[in-house]
Amino acid sequence: xxxxxxxxxxxxxxxxxxxxxxxxxxxxxxxxxxxxxxxxxxxxxxxxxxxxxxxxxxxxxxxxxxxxxxxxxxxxxxxxxxxxxxxxxxxxxxxxxxxxxxxxxxxxxxxxxxxxxxxxxxxxxxxxxxxxxxxxxxxxxxxxxxxxxxxxxxxxxxxxxxxxxxxxxxxxxxxxxxxxxxxxxxxxxxxxxxxxxxxxxxxxxxxxxxxxxxxxxxxxxxxxxxxxxxxxxxxxxxxxxxxxxxxxxxxxxxxxxxxxxxxxxxxxxxxxxxxxxxxxxxxxxxxxxxxxxxxxxxxxxxxxxxxxxxxxxxxxxxxxxxxxxxxxxxxxxxxxxxxxxxxxxxxxxxxxxxxxxxxxxxxxxxxxxxxxxxxxxxxxxxxxxxxxxxxxxxxxxxxxxxxxxxxxxxxxxxxxxxxxxxxxxxxxxxxxxxxxx
Numbered sequence: 001x002x003x004x005x006x007x008x009x010x011x012x013x014x015x016x017x018x019x020x021x022x023x024x025x026x027x028x029x030x031x032x033x034x035x036x037x038x039x040x041x042x043x044x045x046x047x048x049x050x051x052x053x054x055x056x057x058x059x060x061x062x063x064x065x066x067x068x069x070x071x072x073x074x075x076x077x078x079x080x081x082x083x084x085x086x087x088x089x090x091x092x093x094x095x096x097x098x099x100x101x102x103x104x105x106x107x108x109x110x111x112x113x114x115x116x117x118x119x120x121x122x123x124x125x126x127x128x129x130x131x132x133x134x135x136x137x138x139x140x141x142x143x144x145x146x147x148x149x150x151x152x153x154x155x156x157x158x159x160x161x162x163x164x165x166x167x168x169x170x171x172x173x174x175x176x177x178x179x180x181x182x183x184x185x186x187x188x189x190x191x192x193x194x195x196x197x198x199x200x201x202x203x204x205x206x207x208x209x210x211x212x213x214x215x216x217x218x219x220x221x222x223x224x225x226x227x228x229x230x231x232x233x234x235x236x237x238x239x240x241x242x243x244x245x246x247x248x249x250x251x252x253x254x255x256x257x258x259x260x261x262x263x264x265x266x267x268x269x270x271x272x273x274x275x276x277x278x279x280x281x282x283x284x285x286x287x288x289x290x291x292x293x294x295x296x297x298x299x300x301x302x303x304x305x306x307x308x309x310x311x312x313x314x315x316x317x318x319x320x321x322x323x324x325x326x327x328x329x330x331x332x333x334x335x336x337x338x339x340x341x342x343x344x345x346x347x348x349x350x351x352x353x354x355x356x357x358x359x360x361x362x363x364x365x366x367x368x369x370x371x372x373x374x375x376x377x378x379x380x381x382x383x384x385x386x387x388x389x390x391x392x393x394x395x396x397x398x399x400x401x402x403x404x405x406x407x408x409x410x411x412x413x414x415x416x417x418x419x420x421x422x423x424x425x426x427x428x429x430x431x432x433x434x435x436x437x
Contacts, residue, residue: 004036005036005038007155008036008038009038013042013111013153014109014110014150015107015110015111016033016039016042016043016044016045016110016113017044017045017046017107017112018030018033018044018045018112018113018115019046019047019098019102019113019115020046020047020048020064021178022048022063022064022067022175023175023178024165024168025115025116025117025164027168027173027174027176028115028164028168028173028175029115029155029156030046030067030071031071031171031173032167034072034073044073045073046074047078047101047102047105048061048064048075048077049077049080049097049098049101049102050077050079051082051097051098052079052082053090061077067174080097080100082094082097091180091186091188104148106147106148106149109150110149111152111153112148112150112152112153113155114152115154115164116154116156117160118160118161118207119192120141120157120161121211122207122211123188124141125140125210125214126191126196126210127187127188128140130187135217135224136257138213139217139218139221139222140214140218141154142154142218224257227254227257228254228258228261231250231254232262234246235247235258236262237307241308242259242307242308242310243307244286244303244307245306247283248284256276259308263299263310266310268299268310268312269296269298271294271296282303286303290303291303291304291389295313299311299312300313300314302387304387304388305385309387310433311432312433314389317332317334317359317392317393319359321359324356324357325354325355325356325357325397326350326351326352326354327341327350327422328340328341332357332395335393336359336395337431339427340426341422341425341426342424342425342426343423343424350422351418355397355399356398357395357398358395358396359394359395360377360391363376364396365377365403366403366406366410366412367412367413368411369411369412369413369416370413377406380406380409380410381394384409390430394406394407395407397415397426399415399418405426407426407428408426411425411426
């Protein structure tokens, strides 16, 4: 607690927002910061998230309000819904909802300040070890990292829990005791109340040794992350894909970090170990005309044309889908984009009578304008190097039973005449994962 002023002066955060639960740790942190002019000069404020999981949660929010008023610190209270639809457990679902609320309410450049301390770090490292984490996980929580529109700051990671409790007693500060912190269903509570005390009885210096190892892992993880960023830059290809052969050739220590960083930049979750191993196996053995798909919750990676293509799980387009189209923006089925008519010169007239839009059913042929030959759609797609998942989502435009346009890619003579009369051309607004290149 004593070095908060020095940390603020060293880091120079533009604005500070404390994640305030009302528990002992965040209470001590907020009170200590409120005593510092350096913190108040940075528009010190607090955020409280009401998960609605406890009967007393509304009363807790009121106590947080009263405490902040006593410090003359602005407080924003946010109610969230904890959704465990992913089957991750209430604790993880609550954390996800809480951090989503923090991210949404953090101002541009603002730093979110958390009360995690030395004992929390120890518990985190051990939990990561029990879950089979690598250097990144075993490095524990970072004291400072990017978050939302600002940064996330944990200034107390070197401060033991006992020092925070002493601070509360010295200043006669009230705090909220969440019964969830004693619930044996949660792994962290079992570790804190049962395992760590027994470990300390046998190995009094275990905590220092474990945290020293965590620091070594953090140093290694940071080096690997830097090398992975360089490797990823060399492997990226058009349409934000990754060179499959180059990825496979990476050292084992870099393969997972490169893949995970690439997926993270796309807003997609990293794969579990089994999916990552299967991806490497399929990438090594994929046939030229095949398109293996490796999927896990929230993402899938397709291997095609020597590259890895990542995207959210795609819904299959309904094979019998069709719609009448007069040129107005037409929302295609999920994960298929939008079709609209774009004027070439001035405002174009609507298509009257309307045309029909549908997807492939097999055997389609078109004679592109100025082409002496009728072409099979299959051959055109192959020559254009169009990804297979894009082909089944490509809107086909018909006049009665005649195919006159394949999205904005190929237009027949008849289609050109219809569209030229209206001074317009079709435009297929593709999803990001359905772009050529």
